[in-house]
Amino acid sequence: MRSIRIIGGKKLFGTVEVSGSKNAALPILFSTIITRGISVIRRVPDIGDVRVAISILESLGASVIRIGDTLTVDTRSLHYRDPSPTLTSAIRASTYLLGASLSRFGLCRISSVGGCSFSDRPIDMHLYATLAFGGVREGDLISCSKLSGCELDFSIKSVGATINSIIMAASAKGKTVIRGHASEPHIESLIDFLVSAGALISFSEREIIVEGRELHGGDVTVIGDMIEAGSYLAAGLITGGEVTVTGCDVSHLSAFNRAVSMLGASVTAKKSSVTVHSEGRYSFIRVTAAPYPAFPTDLQPIIAPLMARGAGGEIFDTVWTSRYGYLASLTPFGLSYSLKDGYATVNRSDLNAGETRATDLRGGMSALLCALAADGESVIHGAEIIMRGYERPELKLRSLGATVFLE
């Protein structure tokens, strides 16, 4: 287990260029399974989850070469293999194997899927989609010689089930219509890749329409990571400094920018950058995390330390209704909170240096933010959990003036 040691209490200043989005890169990588060709995927973050995804692709016979942040993925000759539970249980995105494997090999096995364990994470919608395309389930195996297009109407907006459905529809026989779908920016990023590989997909708020095709290799640049962007903006704010993030579509940050403005930050959003600094006056704010374009659930653990440093706040997460476990890991930093009726109330708190363990990816970054704000030396254990989704955070934070060591 690795740790991050932080000497906090320093104001952070400067500019960070965010990496490619984890949650866009992962579906694109898994969707190469349904293509027969060589794909070029640019701006792929070198993070733990992506490394696991590459190992899964290689175990199916793909050749994956990384040069800088560009991956070349050759999926011309793949063979079916039961996924290694060690690999699939390491990342949530292994659920995309259900659709991709069924589509390419006519077979998939429902095996353990991993990812952050902050909540129950059911896969019933993914399974419903595989069966709607013609899959037949026997025990934990689903098979189908050729998927057929279908109509799907989801009653809950699920990023993962929407992605799996698009992956299956892209090379299924005939037309698929998906309604009640999620609209996160990473879904459009996946569509961009599949279209470059020959897919016929139209996306609107009302429905996604897909005409199945044989797909060749594609070429795409992964969008910038909006959650990483929000995390570094929060690092600037919580330390009382001024941080600019670049490399991310500013419109993806609208809900976050609105929330931190209400909290008291000055936010300057330009065409391709956002700059924040604290005005030193804080307001109590209420944040409701919900599917895009609302405030993202993945940024609620990031805004909680800002609430504590400011005038307090209230969080209501409608996506992962119990995603508050990370708050207990922030109490060594003096953060005080209470939970009631599905709400988390974060009290105004004097943050002190402390030692804790990362509970999950965003919870780990939340602890790192507390440590950056507090005077003195803090330690966060389980640093690899943070590195699953953040590319070289210690280097990016050091470039802003933080004293951070990865041990």
Ligand code: EPU
């Ligand atoms: N849901 C079901 N049944 C399903 C699938 C989802 O009921 O079969 C429910 C979930 O319980 C949840 C809601 O639908 O209440 C939304 O879940 P979703 O399927 O959208 O989440 P996911 O695809 O498993 C992705 C991200 C998460 C992010 C969520 C929500 C990836 C690899 N993961 O998860 O990212 O929190 O969407 O935006 O893309 C993170 O990056 O830290 C992270 C956890």
